[in-house]
Amino acid sequence: MKKWFAYLFIVTLLVSFVLPSGNTTTAQSIADLERELKELEEERNSIDQDSSDAEQKLAENEAKQAEVSQEIDDINAELDVTEANLANKQNDITKTNEQIKTIETSIKETEIEIEQTEIEIIDLNDEIDILMARIADREELIKNRMRSIQHNGGDVTYLQVLMGAQSFGDFINRVTAVTRIIDQDNTIIERQQADKLSLEESVALVEEKQDQLTADKERLDNDKNELENQRATLVAQQQELANLQAQLNEQIDDRTNLMATLEDEYDELEEYQITLADLQEVQRSSVAALEKAIELARKEEEEKQRLAQLAQEPQNDQASNNAVLFWPASTRRVTSPYGYRTHPITGEPYRFHTGIDIAQIGYQEIYAAEAGIVQATYTENDGLMRGYGDTILITHYIDLNGDGNRQQISTLYAHLRSGTTLVRAGDQVQRGQKIATMGNTGNSTGQHLHFEVHTGHWRGRDSSLNPLNYLSP
Template sequence: MHMKRLMAYIVMLIVVVSFFFPYAVSAQSITQLEEELAELEAEKNTIDRNASNAEQKLKENEQRQAEVNAEINNITNELEVTEANLVDKQVEINETSQQIDSIESSIRKTEIEIELTEKEIVDLNAEIDDLITRIAERDDLIKNRMRSIQQNGGDVNYLQVIFGSQSFGDFINRVAALTTIIEQDQWIIESQQADQVDLENMRVEVEEKQNKLIVDKENLEDDKNELDRQRTNLVAQEKELINLQDRLNEQMDEQSNLLVTLEEEFEELEDYQVTLADLQEIQRREVTALQRAIELAREQERGGQGIGQLSQDRSGGGRAVLAWPASTRRVTSPYGYRTHPISGRQSFHNGIDIADPGYQEIYAAEAGVVTATFTEYDGRMNGYGDAIMITHYIDMNGDGNRQQVTTLYSHLRSGTTLVRAGDQVQRGQQIATMGNTGNSTAQHLDFEVHIGTWNGRANSVNPMDYLN
């Protein structure tokens, strides 16, 4: 911010001051000064328009920032919803996977049961084979028994057996024997019927069990296939949500970068607006100074001591033409490259530092007009702190051609500046007091001499070559 303002001051002083203080006073005229004043007023109007445009652009930038912030809030909300949906979707996927695992376990259990049932069927078939054999044997026995009864006349034979007994004991024995035969026949018939029923029941039971297990397995496989389909859909939805999240993050990055750009643009516009405000203020001072220059030119035209007659008896050509600018002559830092006392880096010193403690007065090195002042109240000159610029017209080379020279007095004590822009000062006139404002490590005066307008190192010269 301060560097930009310093550069703004430099540019403004180069452009504006050069309007009304050309290199040779002899080329000046009141008409030219008045024309330059009109040009300065026109330039002021242009700057006023630029200031208005800058204000409009700042409003537009603020509106755009508000829109971008709203979009960022919308994206943030969408991201929060998407992230919540992703969590829910992952829960659904996990639950579905657990269900699939459970069904797969049931399928494996059912398959084992089917295998056991199949083994049971094999064992049952063996039992059925045994039962069929027993039934066949009983069938043969029954058939033989029935054939014997039929061949011997049926029930008559039983009577013959009973009445053919030789004694009562023989009768009893024959009746018991017949009873046993009849009971055995009855048992064979009943066993045959029971075995046939058991056989039928066992077949039905095993078949039903096998069929049920097959149906259960098919149902489980159907359920598993349905869950697989659901899980596939859930994974696809999760992928869509992740893609949406990625797109939203990209949009967030774009909007955040845009917001950073807008904020930087806003800061630049603010700096530009401040620079324009500074320029407007300096132009106001320069108008005052130019009006004062016109008055001096008119005074010179009337035969008075205008700015064109100042220092006329002091020429350069190797001789000192500037008065010492302070009440002390102690030089602590010369002109040229040096180790900066604050940054510690090598840098170019555009002037000389004159320093001593206590109360030290600062003087105008030559008669001239105050171009600008920089104080706590009217805008300090970046690291220079409180400062004064004075424009002079001096024959620096001893060739009779006086040229514009700008002297700068900086790090002045706050509140001690005795002049304002447009004031005419005389050689040796006190203009301030030595101080320590701005970027400074101790009380001193930074005194600079510039051929033409103040332009940093570009047109600075060693003050020691011109001081007496």
């Protein structure tokens, strides 16, 4: 926006180049016009260079935007991979935690089994103590029996017992008694052997179970330690991925901010380029108008010299014939005069009206008030004569005051119907020539022509005159 105001100021300067001050046209004023034309062409070359530079900067900005956009795509792709890896690591950590919990449960169960086995060992040790006492008693009994047998001759003693029977019944009783003794001895020996075997098996079984449980617990502890190490590694990798994700997000933010800056710069460059294009168009029109003005000034200078030689023709009468402007519309209905008034749109009082308003409904033609050169034309959308809508600005050299001196004036025709302008900058028009149609463009409350007359070039209120003082009745 600041650039726009700066270049609007330049446009004003350009208009001052095209429209020289309202002095009498002389050889010196023609030289001034030529000087201004040269300065304007130099300014146009400068703006052309600025436009070329702006176009190059736009191309560089587009290339940079494409580069940053690709970087953002690459970072986003890397972010997707990192997020997937983070999810996988989290799944691995979850599985590892579940495995650790399972192993911890197994360890607890094994520890319980070990405790139960230790209780069984205590109970078994008690049983072993009883069994060993019983074995010891039997061994003592067996030793005594063995000593008795050895002392009495073994089987001979049993025979002597049998032979010492007094009767057959006594013999049978002695046989039965010997048999029982022998059976008891055999039973004692068998039980002794069975108890020893059972003792050995029980001890071996308990020791084997204890060794197995101890080995299982050691294995589970190792598995748990290994899983905890694995979990620590996964957590470290997860943290690395999280750090990488944070770095990538920071890079994304940085690239996104850079892209926003580039887009803002691009918009400013585009606006700047459009402004330069408008300036180039105004300059082209201004150069053409200035060239026409120089040509017209030369012709008028020649005509003035020719008229000076015609002594028989009164100069003042001839000049006074050129002092009246042609009525600029096909209707003569004036709805708002020149001077202070209440603004018809804002309602603001004491607003100065720099022209007159001529209004009528229906089709109304607009005419050039005098012969001259079209300095510029504007439309409602080009942003240069905003409130005026479609506008035509014409430069004339006439004897406005009837004193024999031709001077430069400017006439302005505003609020024209869109698309009806029949002339363009640089065109030479004739007095009374149709140039447009009455309309309602710009800041307007209805169809009308806003018509202004200015001394020299158009400078708003400072250069304005009351058109009714110079229009033909």
